[in-house]
Amino acid sequence: MPTLVVEVNDLQKVYPGGKKALKGLSFTVREREIYGLIGPNGAGKTTTLRILATILEPTSGTARIYGYDVKSEPEKVRRLIAYLPEEAGAYKYLTGLEFLDFIASFYAEDEQAKRKMIQEAWKISGLGIRIKDKIKTYSKGMLRRLLIAKTLMIHPKLAILDEPTSGLDVINSTRIRRIIKKYAKEYGVTVLLSSHNMLEVEYLCDRVGIIHEGRVVAEGSPAELKKKYEAENLEDVFTKIVGGEEI
Amino acid sequence: MRSAFLTMFIKEIKSIIRDPKILITMIIVPIVLTGLMYGIMGAMTTQAVKQAMKPGGEILLVDLDHGYWAENFTNYLASHKYTVIKYNDIDSAIKNYDTALCILVIPKGFSENLTRGYRAYLKIYYKIRGISFTSMMTGYKIYGVIGQYSDMISKHILEKAGLSPEYVSSPVNSTSNIVIGNTIIKNIDPSQVTGPLLILGLFIPLIIGLLAGFVAQLSATSIAVEKEEKMLETLLTLPLSRFSLIAAKVAAAFIVSLIGGGAYFVIMAWYFSQISSLGPANNNASSIALSALMKAVGIQTPILLIVAGFGTLFLALGIAILLAMFVDDVRSAQIISGYIIAPLMLSIFIGLFLDITSMSPIQQTAIAVIPFVNLVFILNLGLTGNVTAQLVVAFSSWAYAIIVLYVASRIIGTEKIFTMKLFKRKRRTSYSFHLLTR
The missing domain is CATH 3.40.1710.10 (abc type-2 transporter like domain)
Structure with missing residues (x-):
């Protein structure tokens, strides 16, 4: 029986003002798995990831990471996860190196471990000597690579990535996908990601959960889903489940 | 290994020093302008008086x-x-x-x-x-x-x-003797005593008010920077306690404000020394007056003034942090901190015009709980011997500060910091809603 890294059970989230974002969401993520949450805009993907990252609190239901409840034991959860928000930025008046040092200082047990983390992040980011430049001089792609690097360098038990390649060009997107895949395998990092890009999800994910209106409406490996819904690719699966307008 | 607090604190100091929005607009420019203003005023006044004489x-x-x-x-x-x-x-x-x-x-x-x-x-x-x-x-x-x-x-x-x-x-003349507490200072012009006393009673609360304004603006900005640079989400998921997060921001804002406040203090002290050197000098009378005043108001007065002063600083800082949590950018944070600074300075000035010495001890004690303005009362309360009211000033300042900082730490510990908005910019409204409900 594989260890469950993420256990989400009947999760509900109602925002102030009464907007229901999640309506009984349930899914699990296994150890060393790359799990993708896909769904249309407003389906509840980001809300789910934010609850798991301990930023938002669930209205009801439970969400556990390695058995720790995100609501009652957030400090323990935070030591296990690394979260990359979709709209993440970085302190633009720090250099890339200083930013990595800042993040690594929260996780490394000693100076040597910290240096190792930073060296690894430097390599992951592929920023070369630009790592010593101020972040304000970075392009969008460079910034995203730096953020991916800071997320993976700490070897988290669970990496939560919200739209990891959002807004990036093909070259940068491909590079980031490769990094995620390589590091997840190499270091046994469990990854939970959300994406709109079905190709990305098909390439990266071992299993996929399709969210619609705050619930998981289908779950399985990309191959299983394609077979079940008699579709050529995940995009077709998605359209068949969620529905789409005929042109 | 460095503690989470220290890591955050070092980052804060680096951000303040390097960010032109903070360093130039909030520290260097105001200090240079104030220095220039006082410098020009001092030089012009000195020149004018010398010219006239x-x-x-x-x-x-x-x-x-x-x-x-x-x-x-x-x-x-x-x-x-x-x-x-x-x-x-x-x-x-x-x-x-x-x-x-x-x-x-x-x-x-x-x-x-x-x-x-x-x-x-x-x-x-x-x-x-x-x-x-x-x-x-x-x-x-x-x-x-x-x-x-x-x-x-x-x-x-x-x-x-x-x-x-x-x-x-002048067939009829008079000599003045000043009584402060139990001390009598003989043959002295009242202006030689009231001048230094007014500076003492006004100068310290004014400096504390300036510092409070500084601290409020810096801490509000440092919170807003996290949102503007889209680091808040990341920060909230780091193994960093919310208390350490607030404490590091408070400490950095406090230290930079103290340096800034120190610069203001030097400028104002220099200006006052320039101006006072123009009048008839009687340092001996002033120092006798000051020591008599200290004797009259009691040793607890300067101590409680410092205690209440720090309480007021933390109160301003707590209010600023609390309000800054609900804004999205540095500009809004700076506007919102202005809402704190203006009434704060106004209340200090109002306090200067209130004569609380004619009030009953109960009235004095009641008025001593009004935050900010009560700082100005400490000296007068010492003169009337109302130590209870002085203690009320000091304790109430800290009580307000602790309550506000507690509320701030409670809010930052919940999702409210993320979901509540005081000011929504029109062009960002739909965007913010989109972010929260996806």
């Missing part, structure tokens, strides 16, 4: 009297370094009146009046060249010279009549 200048004289005293007065002016340029009539004097101090007209009968023992009059034409402190001070010089000449004549007349000029000029 320096004898000499050009006077256009129209002598219509041609008598003994008219000549005597003209010679008196010349002996006091005034250049006298004579004109036969007022019209031609006015025509040529350019840079001279004034036109002085000695009317017909001037000498005769003085000789007969009547009061004599001079006419002065004084041109307003501009509304500057220097020009006005310089213009008044002529009245000083006429006064000196008048005194000299009356002294001469009285001595001739065998009377004491001091007796005749």
Whole structure:
């Protein structure tokens, strides 16, 4: 029986003002798995990831990471996860190196471990000597690579990535996908990601959960889903489940 | 390994030092402008007073009297370094009146009046060249010279009549003695005591008010920077306690504010020393007054003033943090911190005009719980011996600060920091909603 890294059970989230974002969401993520949450805009993907990252609190239901409840034991959860928000930025008046040092200082047990983390992040980011430049001089792609690097360098038990390649060009997107895949395998990092890009999800994910209106409406490996819904690719699966307008 | 607090603190200091939005607009520019303003004001005032006190200048004289005293007065002016340029009539004097101090007209009968023992009059034409402190001070010089000449004549007349000029000029006189607490300072001009006391009572609360404004603006900005640079989400998921997060921001804002406040203090102290050096110096009287004041208000007064001052600083800081949590960007944070600074400074000024010494002890104690303004009362409460009310000031300041900081830490510990918005910019409204509900 594989260890469950993420256990989400009947999760509900109602925002102030009464907007229901999640309506009984349930899914699990296994150890060393790359799990993708896909769904249309407003389906509840980001809300789910934010609850798991301990930023938002669930209205009801439970969400556990390695058995720790995100609501009652957030400090323990935070030591296990690394979260990359979709709209993440970085302190633009720090250099890339200083930013990595800042993040690594929260996780490394000693100076040597910290240096190792930073060296690894430097390599992951592929920023070369630009790592010593101020972040304000970075392009969008460079910034995203730096953020991916800071997320993976700490070897988290669970990496939560919200739209990891959002807004990036093909070259940068491909590079980031490769990094995620390589590091997840190499270091046994469990990854939970959300994406709109079905190709990305098909390439990266071992299993996929399709969210619609705050619930998981289908779950399985990309191959299983394609077979079940008699579709050529995940995009077709998605359209068949969620529905789409005929042109 | 470095603690989470220290890591956050170092980052905060780096951000403050490197971010031009903070360093230049909030620290360097205000300090330089204040320094310049006080520097110019100090230099101009000193220059104007020196100019006014320096004898000499050009006077256009129209002598219509041609008598003994008219000549005597003209010679008196010349002996006091005034250049006298004579004109036969007022019209031609006015025509040529350019840079001279004034036109002085000695009317017909001037000498005769003085000789007969009547009061004599001079006419002065004084041109307003501009509304500057220097020009006005310089213009008044002529009245000083006429006064000196008048005194000299009356002294001469009285001595001739065998009377004491001091007796005749002020047959009734007085000497002032100041009582502060149980100390009596004898033969002292009240202004020599009230001046330093006012500076003490005003200066310290004003500096604390300035510091509080500084701290409020910096801490509000440092919270807003996290949102503007889209680091808040990441920060909230790091193994960093919310208390350490707030504490690091508070500590960094506090240290930078102390440095900034120190700079203001130096500028203001320099300005006041410049101004006070212009008046008659009586350092001995001032120091006696200060030590008597300290004796009268008790040793607890300066201690409680410092305690209450720090409480007020933390209160301003807590309010700023609390409000800054609900804004999205630095600009809004700076606007919102302005909402704190303006009433804060206003309340300190209102406090200066309230005479609480005539109130009953119960009324004094009741008014001592009003935050910010109560700082100004501590000295007066010490003078009336109401130590209970002084303690109320100190404790209430800290109580408010602790309550506000507690509420702030509770909010930052929940999702409210993420979901609540006080000010939504129109162009961002739909975006924010989108972010929260996806």
